[in-house]
Amino acid sequence: MIPAVMPTYGRMDVAFERGEGAYLYTADGRRYLDFGAGIAVASLGHCHPHLVAALRQQAESLWHCSNLYHIPEQQRLAQRLVNATFADSVFFCNSGAEAIECGLKMVRRYHHLAGNPERYRVITVAGAFHGRTLSTIAAGGSPKYLDGFAPVVDGFDQVPFGNLNEVRAAITPETAAILIEPIQGEGGIHPATTDFLRGLRAAADEFGLLLFLDEVQCGVGRTGRLFAHEWAEITPDIMAVAKGIGGGFPMGACLATETAAQALTAGSHGTTFGGNPLAMAVGNAVLDVVLEDGFLEQVRAIGAELHKGLDDLVARHPGVLAGVRGTGLMLGLKCVVENTALLARLFDNGMLTVPAGDNVVRLLPPLVLGDGHVREALEILDNSCAALAEKAA
Numbered sequence: 165m166i167p168a169v170m171p172t173y174g175r176m177d178v179a180f181e182r183g184e185g186a187y188l189y190t191a192d193g194r195r196y197l198d199f200g201a202g203i204a205v206a207s208l209g210h211c212h213p214h215l216v217a218a219l220r221q222q223a224e225s226l227w228h229c230s231n232l233y234h235i236p237e238q239q240r241l242a243q244r245l246v247n248a249t250f251a252d253s254v255f256f257c258n259s260g261a262e263a264i265e266c267g268l269k270m271v272r273r274y275h276h277l278a279g280n281p282e283r284y285r286v287i288t289v290a291g292a293f294h295g296r297t298l299s300t301i302a303a304g305g306s307p308k309y310l311d312g313f314a315p316v317v318d319g320f321d322q323v324p325f326g327n328l329n330e331v332r333a334a335i336t337p338e339t340a341a342i343l344i345e346p347i348q349g350e351g352g353i354h355p356a357t358t359d360f361l362r363g364l365r366a367a368a369d370e371f372g373l374l375l376f377l378d379e380v381q382c383g384v385g386r387t388g389r390l391f392a393h394e395w396a397e398i399t400p401d402i403m404a405v406a407k408g409i410g411g412g413f414p415m416g417a418c419l420a421t422e423t424a425a426q427a428l429t430a431g432s433h434g435t436t437f438g439g440n441p442l443a444m445a446v447g448n449a450v451l452d453v454v455l456e457d458g459f460l461e462q463v464r465a466i467g468a469e470l471h472k473g474l475d476d477l478v479a480r481h482p483g484v485l486a487g488v489r490g491t492g493l494m495l496g497l498k499c500v501v502e503n504t505a506l507l508a509r510l511f512d513n514g515m516l517t518v519p520a521g522d523n524v525v526r527l528l529p530p531l532v533l534g535d536g537h538v539r540e541a542l543e544i545l546d547n548s549c550a551a552l553a554e555k556a557a
């Protein structure tokens with residue numbers, strides 16, 4: 165008989181009752197060091213007091229009122245994002261896939277209004293992940309996620325990751341935009357190089373394309389910059405954000421320059437829940453913390469400390485681990501053993517991680533990580549790798 169909850173996920177056999185900082189607790193009192201953070205969502209850890217207070221306070225005054233009306237907290241959050249980024253305007257939604265969908269609609273309408281409706285195709289790269297709606301599985305291009313959902317939404321041309329010549333060769337008179345994650349998350353923590361990102365920006369400018377970045381996973385401080393593209397010193401025309409921006413409250417946003425954003429005129433796009441007062445109160449509270457002086461420096465410092473510890477670990481356990489990649493607190497352990505075997509062993513030893521493509525275990529801890537958490541994580545990793553190495557021997 166089918167379970168009451170539709171069985172679309174492979175779930176681990178555990179449920180959590182509460183969370184505090186970098187830890188999750190089961191009802192029977194087991195404690196887990198959370199290096200998954202709900203897949204980079206609980207960016208400030210669990211039950212951060214500032215976020216809890218903001219949500220409580222908002223819950224007692226107004227939950228929802230609709231975008232038929234002005235929502236002051238939405239205007240405030242949009243203005244703060246505009247001040248802190250390349251963007252001139254922000255559309256709020258509820259998830260990563262919706263933020264991508266907004267950007268894809270913007271891309272088509274931008275060229276339509278410019279008198280070039282034939283320009284609707286978007287170049288994406290292999291290994292990408294952009295969400296699970298019909299358009300975003302087409303953009304991602306993963307055969308696994310497309311299986312059984314034909315016909316595939318038209319308008320995406322996929323090229324190999326990191327190869328600028330292939331991107332340029334794929335540009336046709338129908339090309340409208342380039343869509344890419346600055347660091348692939350789901351695909352296995354593959355950072356795009358600075359040269360590649362700069363090359364994409366240059367190609368977009370040369371051919372009149374919009375550069376559309378998916379920072380759903382790597383954005384909002386995860387890499388030690390507010391947004392990952394800042395490392396390459398480029399700016400996109402459009403950027404999708406979600407996951408960490410709500411710190412655990414479901415929320416997404418599509419940010420854009422004035423040139424791109426003006427394509428979405430009144431009535432051309434919308435959502436019932438996007439930018440509702442509860443989400444906006446939490447989103448503003450997340451920004452309060454992330455934009456505090458020294459916060460991103462601390463993410464970079466603790467990320468470097470963790471990275472160094474992981475490099476040592478790889479050197480000690482060559483039969484288990486092949487390498488570390490990533491930036492800030494978006495790190496991936498490339499495994500020699502099955503990544504799921506390491507993940508299961510870490511779980512047994514009280515640490516949560518997330519699997520990714522290319523046989524990688526993702527480490528996406530809360531950004532409020534301390535030295536003690538890093539030491540604890542490295543110890544659990546060391547013990548788990550030692551046990552796996554012994555088993556393999």
Ligand SMILES: *Cc1c(COP(=O)(O)O)cnc(C)c1O
Pocket residue numbers: 258259260261262264293294295296345349350378379380381382406407
């Ligand atoms: C998670 C993710 C998405 C999809 O976000 P949802 O909120 O699950 O719709 C899109 N792009 C990237 C890079 C992601 O990591």
